[in-house]
Amino acid sequence: xxxxxxxxxxxxxxxxxxxxxxxxxxxxxxxxxxxxxxxxxxxxxxxxxxxxxxxxxxxxxxxxxxxxxxxxxxxxxxxxxxxxxxxxxxxxxxxxxxxxxxxxxxxxxxxxxxxxxxxxxxxxxxxxxxxxxxxxxxxxxxxxxxxxxxxxxxxxxxxxxxxxxxxxxxxxxxxxxxxxxxxxxxxxxxxxxxxxxxxxxxxxxxxxxxxxxxxxxxxxxxxxxxxxxxxx
Numbered sequence: 001x002x003x004x005x006x007x008x009x010x011x012x013x014x015x016x017x018x019x020x021x022x023x024x025x026x027x028x029x030x031x032x033x034x035x036x037x038x039x040x041x042x043x044x045x046x047x048x049x050x051x052x053x054x055x056x057x058x059x060x061x062x063x064x065x066x067x068x069x070x071x072x073x074x075x076x077x078x079x080x081x082x083x084x085x086x087x088x089x090x091x092x093x094x095x096x097x098x099x100x101x102x103x104x105x106x107x108x109x110x111x112x113x114x115x116x117x118x119x120x121x122x123x124x125x126x127x128x129x130x131x132x133x134x135x136x137x138x139x140x141x142x143x144x145x146x147x148x149x150x151x152x153x154x155x156x157x158x159x160x161x162x163x164x165x166x167x168x169x170x171x172x173x174x175x176x177x178x179x180x181x182x183x184x185x186x187x188x189x190x191x192x193x194x195x196x197x198x199x200x201x202x203x204x205x206x207x208x209x210x211x212x213x214x215x216x217x218x219x220x221x222x223x224x225x226x227x228x229x230x231x232x
Contacts, residue, residue: 003195003230005118005176006223007145007165009156010130012181012202013220014121014137017063018055019100025062026054028093032074042077058203064156064184066124066149067091094125095132102201103221109142111224118169120145122161124184127151144169156184159191166192177230179220186212195230197223 008014011021025047033040044051047070048060056063062070071087078086113119120143123130127148134140145165147153153161166173178189181202186209189196198209198216206216215226 001175001195001230003117003175003177003227005120005166005169005171006112007120007122007162007176007178007194008220009178009180009182009185010121010123010125010133012063012204013179013185013199014102014105014139015099015133015201016102017181017202020097021062022055024094024097025049025056026051028090031093032078039077043074046073046076056203060203063203064124064182066155067094067126067129068149069124091126091129095129097133099133099137101137102199102219105137105139106142108221108223109139113142115227118144118165118171120147120165120169122147122153122156122165124149124155156180157187157191159188159193162188162192162194166194179223181209183208183212197226 011017029040029043032043047062048057050057061073068087071083071090075081075083075086109119121130125148127150130146130148131140145168147161149155153164162178166176173193177195177197178185179197179199180186181199182204186196186198190212196213198213199219200206201219209216217226
């Protein structure tokens with residue numbers, strides 16, 4: 001099956017999850033708790049973040065959830081907090097997070113685009129955060145489509161935002177590869193009728209992704225070689 005387009009998840013796929021978001025979460029908890037160890041522990045509990053190791057636990061709802069869902073988790077530890085204001089604060093903080101690319105992104109994306117592939121990003125982060133991160137990495141202009149959970153198409157694991165990409169680019173879904181590091185990404189890809197590609201630069205392990213993926217790769221740097229075999 002020839003692949004005409006690739007739709008990427010962002011966190012854990014284009015960017016290494018732990019190298020970016022563990023540190024961000026630790027800082028966020030520190031700022032929100034304002035020196036209260038009890039509040040810090042409560043926030044950490046509700047987002048499944050291990051304070052001693054400063055790492056998200058694999059079951060954390062924040063990993064694949066939307067920005068709103070992440071704010072709702074934090075709010076459970078902060079009764080009476082203004083949820084909209086908290087979400088806005090977290091989104092602004094996330095947009096400024098220093099991201100660690102999973103691989104050198106610009107040459108890879110330029111190579112894929114040069115092959116005539118349509119490229120997109122669909123993330124459960126906000127569109128503002130997605131644009132900030134892609135611009136910061138110098139790769140925003142290499143994408144034909146960038147959407148967040150708040151872009152009007154819905155959020156993963158629903159198929160709708162993925163199908164929005166194929167419709168925008170006038171591609172047959174079966175000839176689009178959805179590339180992601182979480183079950184949410186791959187469930188959405190399956191529901192959209194796309195080829196599903198799992199990568200191991202998030203928190204999920206190969207055994208978690210394999211049942212939902214047509215192929216599991218170490219990282220997106222292996223896409224060019226995979227495309228050679230997928231197109232035959």
